[in-house]
Each structure stands twice: as structure tokens, then as C-alpha cells.
Amino acid sequence: MDTNLIREELVSALAWRYATKRFDSERKISEPDWNVLENALRMSPSSFGLQPWRFIVVKNAAVRNSLREHAWNQPQLVEASHLVVLAARTSVDTTYVDHYLQLVATERAIPVETLAPYRGMIVQFVENLTNVGQIEAWTTRQTYIALGSLLTAAALLRIDTCPLEGIDPKQFDAILDLPRQGYSTKVACALGYRSADDAAAGNKKVRYQRDAVFSVVE
Amino acid sequence: MDTNLIREELVSALAWRYATKRFDSERKISEPDWNVLENALRMSPSSFGLQPWRFIVVKNAAVRNSLREHAWNQPQLVEASHLVVLAARTSVDTTYVDHYLQLVATERAIPVETLAPYRGMIVQFVENLTNVGQIEAWTTRQTYIALGSLLTAAALLRIDTCPLEGIDPKQFDAILDLPRQGYSTKVACALGYRSADDAAAGNKKVRYQRDAVFSVVE
Numbered sequence: 001m002d003t004n005l006i007r008e009e010l011v012s013a014l015a016w017r018y019a020t021k022r023f024d025s026e027r028k029i030s031e032p033d034w035n036v037l038e039n040a041l042r043m044s045p046s047s048f049g050l051q052p053w054r055f056i057v058v059k060n061a062a063v064r065n066s067l068r069e070h071a072w073n074q075p076q077l078v079e080a081s082h083l084v085v086l087a088a089r090t091s092v093d094t095t096y097v098d099h100y101l102q103l104v105a106t107e108r109a110i111p112v113e114t115l116a117p118y119r120g121m122i123v124q125f126v127e128n129l130t131n132v133g134q135i136e137a138w139t140t141r142q143t144y145i146a147l148g149s150l151l152t153a154a155a156l157l158r159i160d161t162c163p164l165e166g167i168d169p170k171q172f173d174a175i176l177d178l179p180r181q182g183y184s185t186k187v188a189c190a191l192g193y194r195s196a197d198d199a200a201a202g203n204k205k206v207r208y209q210r211d212a213v214f215s216v217v218e
Numbered sequence: 219m220d221t222n223l224i225r226e227e228l229v230s231a232l233a234w235r236y237a238t239k240r241f242d243s244e245r246k247i248s249e250p251d252w253n254v255l256e257n258a259l260r261m262s263p264s265s266f267g268l269q270p271w272r273f274i275v276v277k278n279a280a281v282r283n284s285l286r287e288h289a290w291n292q293p294q295l296v297e298a299s300h301l302v303v304l305a306a307r308t309s310v311d312t313t314y315v316d317h318y319l320q321l322v323a324t325e326r327a328i329p330v331e332t333l334a335p336y337r338g339m340i341v342q343f344v345e346n347l348t349n350v351g352q353i354e355a356w357t358t359r360q361t362y363i364a365l366g367s368l369l370t371a372a373a374l375l376r377i378d379t380c381p382l383e384g385i386d387p388k389q390f391d392a393i394l395d396l397p398r399q400g401y402s403t404k405v406a407c408a409l410g411y412r413s414a415d416d417a418a419a420g421n422k423k424v425r426y427q428r429d430a431v432f433s434v435v436e
Contacts, residue, residue: 006227006374007254014261014367036225038432042425043232045369047383051426058435063279107424125384139357139406141362145381148366149232151263156374157223163363165265166343176435187359207260207326208269214256217276 006102007046013155018205019189020160022082022198029192033157034082037191040153041084044146048122050100052089053146054183056176057082070171071188076162081192085172086147087183088139092126136184143186149204154191231373236423238378238408240416241298247410251375252300255409258371259302262364267338268318270307270357271364272401274394275300281393288389289406294380299410303390304365305401310344350417354402361404372409382406 031038040054058064061078066083068077077083089096102121105112129135145164154161165187172178172185194201207213247255259273276282279296285303286295295301307314319337323330347353365381372379383405390396390403412419 001418003251003375007250009224010254010290010371010374011257017263019263019267032225033221036228038428039229040232040370042428042431043423045235045381047236047381049237049424051431053431054433055431060435063232063435078279101427104424108422135357140355140384141359142360144362145366145369148262148368149370150366151227151363152258152367152370156228157221163263163265173273177432204326205261206267206320206322210256210260213260213269213271213273215272215274215394217274217278 009156013158013207014152016158017151017155017161018200018203020080020162020192020194020198021074021076021200022195023076023160023162023190023192024195025079027193028081029159032082033159036157037150037153037159040149041146044149046142046145047138048125049104050092050097050122050142052092052096053127054087054089054178054181055146056085056178058085058176061086066175067167067172067188070168070175071164072166073204074164074166076164076190077188079192079195080162080190083188083190084150085188086143086186087176087178088136088143088186089182090136090139090179090184091130091182092135092139094123097126140186147187148202150189158193159191162190163189224356224423227374231376232370233423234376235369235373235379236418236421238298238380238410238412238416239292239294239418240413241294241378241380241408242413243297245299245411247299247377252379253367254375255377257370258367259364262367264360265356266343267322268310268315268340268360270310270314271361272305272307272396272399273364274303274305274396276303276394284391284393285385285406288386288393289354289382290384292382292384294382294408295406297410297413298380298408301406301408302368303394303406304361304404305394306354306361306404307400308354308357308397308402309348309400310353310357313341313343358404365405365407368407377409378412380408382408407427
């Protein structure tokens with residue numbers, strides 16, 4: 001595609017998006033669009049490629065209502081076309097690392113032994129983080145990369161989003177039965193189409209000027 | 219733009235990208251492209267819109283060499299066209315919140331007093347996080363949203379990236395004089411164009427299958 005066109009699309013999409021408060025509950029994201037959004041999450045970069053995350057797409061209306069009770073009663077949780085909960089692994093052990101490296105070896109058709117130096121580096125890194133109690137903070141940050149990818153991809157498709165941090169992770173975990181699977185809720189995102197009634201849609205987007213957020217070391 | 223085309227671009231861009239190890243030091247990102255990437259960072263969503271971040275674009279070759287010494291000597295830090303350090307605020311106090319809300323009021327041409335309920339919510343939220351020692355973990359997560367936006371935007375422009383977590387934040391902070399300004403290094407990103415010599419470019423991208431990372435609550 002023409003580079004000028006892509007530049008323009010990126011700039012206009014990011015100016016267009018905002019944290020949507022009221023979604024049009026009648027409008028649903030099409031399957032082709034949703035596939036692209038799932039792909040944006042799944043292909044998202046993560047440290048060492050470990051993908052220490054799980055994305056829970058909550059379709060069930062009763063479950064969405066329950067989650068809403070633990071999210072300051074925000075209507076987005078039930079009105080949006082889609083609700084996805086981004087969860088992170090609560091631990092990363094050598095078993096998980098080996099599971100991942102076996103996939104790498106299979107996909108690249110190489111003996112897993114050739115990955116031994118890489119394995120050593122990863123294991124040392126995650127063991128250090130585990131020892132200082134920072135492993136979950138680190139897996140959490142990876143899910144936020146995925147969130148950033150998702151929000152940008154959605155904007156390009158002119159799909160509205162509302163990232164949701166104002167949620168009670170422990171209650172979400174319980175409702176979604178995540179701890180038993182080794183995951184914990186980190187953030188959620190409602191996706192769909194803004195309602196004509198959303199007062200927030202008319203608010204001017206506010207960002208600091210370039211000089212307030214960028215420094216250049218010449 | 220045609221939706222089909224955007225979908226295709228997103229899917230192909232995310233398949234194309236990889237963590238580039240060796241950049242072509244002769245190829246530079248054009249100014250129009252860089253402006254779009256800066257815009258992706260600046261327009262990135264953050265909790266309450268607080269933008270608790272600073273992006274440091276390191277052009278100086280000597281400084282990039284110094285940073286490289288604290289980043290496992292990775293060549294990306296000096297070979298890539300651009301190097302950006304993503305830093306997060308180490309605290310968020312009411313002064314900062316009021317500074318932000320004043321900008322909101324000015325931009326939206328409303329009296330700042332009308333934002334009092336919103337202010338109360340933000341102040342309560344950040345004071346809670348500060349009291350439990352989680353404020354910096356939270357500002358850090360916001361910078362990772364910006365990182366996700368940046369990586370996706372770059373891929374669409376067919377600009378290569380390497381997110382860099384293997385860095386020593388304290389040394390980066392010292393070199394870039396960040397703590398005095400109330401910021402701390404969280405992650406960096408090298409951007410530019412892959413070298414023809416980058417062995418990593420030929421590696422098949424490895425991601426778990428959809429069912430391994432997605433759960434659907436029907």
C-alpha cells in the first residue's frame with residue numbers, strides 16, 4: 001500500500017479513537033474484523049517471544065453482568081460488542097520455557113538442543129525476576145504491549161475501544177476461574193461501536209504538546 | 219480507506235515484523251515516517267489520559283555507545299536509525315493531576331471546576347496506588363501501551379523494531395539524567411531497517427495457536 005496513505009490512516013485513526021463510554025449495543029464487530037483483532041493480540045511481541053498471556057473473550061451476557069459489578073458498574077462491559085480480559089501468567093518456570101522452546105524447535109524444524117544457549121539466557125532472566133518477586137509485574141507488562149497493539153489495530157478498523165483498568169482483578173479471576181490455570185486478570189478492553197448518545201465522543205482529545213513528552217539527546 | 223485493505227495490511231505487517239537484531243546503519247527513517255511514529259507514542263492511550271511518560275530520542279552517537287554498555291552490548295543500540303527510551307513518572311501527585319486537568323480545561327474551553335468530580339476520582343486512584351507502593355508499576359504499564367502502539371505503527375510503515383528490555387534502567391537513568399526530572403527508564407526501542415546480514419530475519423515467527431491463548435466464555 002502507498003506509504004502516504006498508511007501514514008494518513010495511522011494519524012487519523014489515532015486522532016479518531018477515544019475511551020468510549022457508551023457503546024451501541026445493537027452494532028456488532030464483524031467476524032472478519034474480529035479475526036484481525038484476535039490476530040493483533042496473538043501476534044503481539046513479548047519478551048523472548050514467551051507470550052505469557054491469556055485472552056478471555058466473554059460472550060456470555062450473565063458473566064458480563066457479573067463482571068460489571070466488579071468494574072464500577074461501567075456500562076461498557078455489557079453494551080460493547082466484545083469484551084476481552086487480558087490475563088498474565090502468575091509464574092514462568094522452566095517447564096513453561098521448555099514448552100515454548102519445543103514449539104520454536106518444531107516450527108523452525110530445528111533440534112531443540114540448538115536452542116540451549118537461548119534457553120540458558122531465558123531461564124536465568126525469569127529465575128532472577130522470580131527471586132525478586134517481579135515475575136508477575138513483568139508478565140503484566142507484556143500484556144500491556146498486546147493491549148497497545150489491540151487499541152491501535154482497532155482504531156485503524158474504526159472500531160471503538162475502552163481500555164478498562166477500573167476493575168477488581170481478584171473478582172474477575174474468581175468469575176473466570178483463572179488462578180487454577182495459572183493466570184491473573186490484568187486489564188480488560190471493551191470493543192465495538194460508539195453510541196450516538198456517548199457524550200464523551202464530543203470531547204476534544206487532550207495530549208501534551210510534543211516538547212512536553214519528547215526529549216531529544218542531540 | 220477500504221476495510222479489506224486495512225485488514226490485509228494489519229495482518230501482513232504483524233506477520234512481517236520481528237525483533238530485529240542487526241540494523242542497516244546506513245538506512246535512516248525519513249522525517250515523515252518518524253513524525254507518524256512520534257505521533258503514535260504521543261497519542262497513545264493512558265489511564266485517565268494522564269500520559270505519565272517521557273520519550274527520549276537518543277541521537278548522539280557517544281550517548282548511544284554509553285547506553286549500549288548497559289544493554290548487554292547489543293548492536294541495535296548503535297546500528298538502528300533511531301533509539302527511543304520510554305520512561306515513566308516515578309510519582310503522580312495532585313500537582314501533576316491538576317497540571318493535566320488544567321490542560322484539559324484549556325483545550326476543551328471549560329472551567330476547570332467542572333472537572334472536580336473527575337479530579338476526585340483520579341486523586342483517589344493515584345493516592346491509593348501511591349500508598350500501596352504501586353504507582354510506578356502503574357505508570358510503567360502505561361508506557362507499555364505506548365510501546366505496543368509504536369511497534370504496530372512501525373510495522374505498518376514497514377519500519378523494523380527491536381523492543382529492548384535487556385537494559386540496566388538505573389544506568390540509563392543516570393546517563394539520561396532522568397530521576398531529577400521525575401522519570402525512570404522502563405524499556406527502550408530501536409527502530410530502522412533490518413540489515414541484509416540479520417540472521418534473525420529468516421527465522422519463522424513462532425506464536426501459539428489461537429486456542430492456546432484465547433478462551434471464549436460462551
